[in-house]
Amino acid sequence: MIGLIIPAVFVGLLFHGIHRKVIARIQGRPGPPIWQEILHAFKFSFKQTWIPKTASMPMYVFIVAVSIAIWSGAFYIVMSGGSLLLLFAVFMLHKITEHGLGLSSGSPYGKFGAIRSVMSAASEIPLFATIAGIYIVTGSLMISDITAYQAIHGPLLIGAFPIALALYLVILSKMHYGPFSIIEAKEIVSGNRTEHFGVWRAGLEVAYALKTFVLLAAFVLLFVGALPWYLMLLAMIVVLVSLSFVCAFTPMLSPFDAVALQTVVTGGVAVYIVAMGVI
Amino acid sequence: MHKESYLAITIISAIILALASYGAFLGVEPPWLAVVAIVLTFPVGTLALFLWWNASDKEGDIPFTGY
Numbered sequence: 001m002i003g004l005i006i007p008a009v010f011v012g013l014l015f016h017g018i019h020r021k022v023i024a025r026i027q028g029r030p031g032p033p034i035w036q037e038i039l040h041a042f043k044f045s046f047k048q049t050w051i052p053k054t055a056s057m058p059m060y061v062f063i064v065a066v067s068i069a070i071w072s073g074a075f076y077i078v079m080s081g082g083s084l085l086l087l088f089a090v091f092m093l094h095k096i097t098e099h100g101l102g103l104s105s106g107s108p109y110g111k112f113g114a115i116r117s118v119m120s121a122a123s124e125i126p127l128f129a130t131i132a133g134i135y136i137v138t139g140s141l142m143i144s145d146i147t148a149y150q151a152i153h154g155p156l157l158i159g160a161f162p163i164a165l166a167l168y169l170v171i172l173s174k175m176h177y178g179p180f181s182i183i184e185a186k187e188i189v190s191g192n193r194t195e196h197f198g199v200w201r202a203g204l205e206v207a208y209a210l211k212t213f214v215l216l217a218a219f220v221l222l223f224v225g226a227l228p229w230y231l232m233l234l235a236m237i238v239v240l241v242s243l244s245f246v247c248a249f250t251p252m253l254s255p256f257d258a259v260a261l262q263t264v265v266t267g268g269v270a271v272y273i274v275a276m277g278v279i
Numbered sequence: 280m281h282k283e284s285y286l287a288i289t290i291i292s293a294i295i296l297a298l299a300s301y302g303a304f305l306g307v308e309p310p311w312l313a314v315v316a317i318v319l320t321f322p323v324g325t326l327a328l329f330l331w332w333n334a335s336d337k338e339g340d341i342p343f344t345g346y
Contacts, residue, residue: 002296002317045329053344061326068322076314199329206325 005075005210011233012209013037015216015240016176022244023177041205049198054106063100064200067207070094074214078221081144084131087218091124091170094211098183101204102192113191116183119255120173125262126166129269133163134222136273143221150225157223162272164223168243169265171215173258175243179250180258216240285331292324 017034024031051057074090077083095117102114135141137160138149150156157164173180184191196204216236220227224235253261295316303313 002300002321005317005321046333049330049333065322065326068325069318072321073314073318076317080310080314199326199333202329203322203326 004079005072008075008213009206009209010038012211012213013041013205015212015236016209018237019176019240019244019247022241023248026245026248037205037209041202041209043202044197044205045199045202047198047201049200052105052107052195055195056104056106059100059104060196061200063097063104064196064203064207066093067097067101068203068210070097071207071210071214075210078143078214078218081142081147081221084134084141084143084146084222087143087214088127088131091127095121095124098192101196102183105195107195109189109194110192112188113183113194116185116188116255117192120180120182120258120262124170125266126169126269129266129273130163130167130170130222133160133166133269133273137163143218147221147226155224160223162269164219166265166269167219167222168239169262171219171239172243172246173262174211174215175247178243178247179253180262181252182255182258185252212240282331282334282336285327285334288327289324289331292320292327295320296324 014034014037016037017032020036021031021034051060070090070093074087077086077090098117099114102110102112102117104110131141134146134156137156138146140146140149146156153159172178175181176184182191184193188194193201193204213236216239217232219239220232220235227235299308299313299316299320302308303310
């Protein structure tokens with residue numbers, strides 16, 4: 001089982017590199033090589049590491065371990081065809097780690113990132129709509145049942161497009177350099193990650209690589225269906241590149257606009273679900 | 280902690296991870312137990328590994344920690 005999670009970390013880091021490369025090419029820059037994020041993770045792990053004086057030491061260290069742990073758990077939930085509700089719980093825990101990450105260091109930039117993380121909790125609301133919509137369509141919240149449903153009835157990407165759009169927005173809100181990346185905006189240095197350097201940042205890179213892998217895999221499984229591993233990876237890259245296009249073309253929204261847009265999309269999906277239920 | 284302590288934690292974590300994975304593969308333990316063991320041990324092992332190869336054997340510079 002551990003033989004799956006380590007390759008997933010490297011693939012996730014490679015996805016981050018592809019994301020940066022695509023954004024750079026769209027913006028007319030050469031961009032870094034696609035393996036740059038793998039090198040980044042190793043680089044940070046060799047950097048001098050200590051704990052800032054202003055930090056709450058147990059939380060500062062523990063939050064990095066928790067970040068890796070929750071996305072390791074999410075990886076097994078998705079790969080074993082587990083419950084969407086558990087994946088939703090991981091999302092909630094991720095929000096707590098984002099918040100704790102910023103608060104634990106004592107840095108004002110980190111705290112700004114943490115506060116923005118709370119404000120952007122609206123990014124999880126489309127996930128409510130996704131889960132409710134998928135349950136209404138397929139009658140189950142188990143990922144294995146949902147993929148079995150698609151094997152008979154065809155991909156939900158076509159059959160329930162607005163629900164797919166809602167989850168796409170959730171994943172977009174978690175991508176680096178995206179329109180909703182307000183918690184790590186450059187005007188607050190690196191936001192909630194500002195004071196996590198060296199080994200701690202390398203640990204976060206591992207956690208976020210797993211997060212990207214899990215979210216893309218979940219999207220493909222939920223809306224395209226179960227595929228052989230090579231087609232699965234290909235489908236994940238297609239979704240990733242589309243997200244990179246959105247990130248490259250869209251400026252970062254203000255915190256209030258980010259929340260408003262996510263709420264409007266959720267409202268739209270809610271109307272779709274109600275209409276579907278009524279019909 | 281000393282460099283040797285980080286190495287010890289890394290090795291212990293690696294042994295637990297290997298046993299959990301192998302045990303689940305052989306079917307001698309329920310899969311959920313292996314997942315719980317991996318979720319709890321993988322972060323500790325990863326951070327200990329990074330801290331082990333990051334730790335120096337000799338005295339380093341005293342970093343600037345602010346006014």
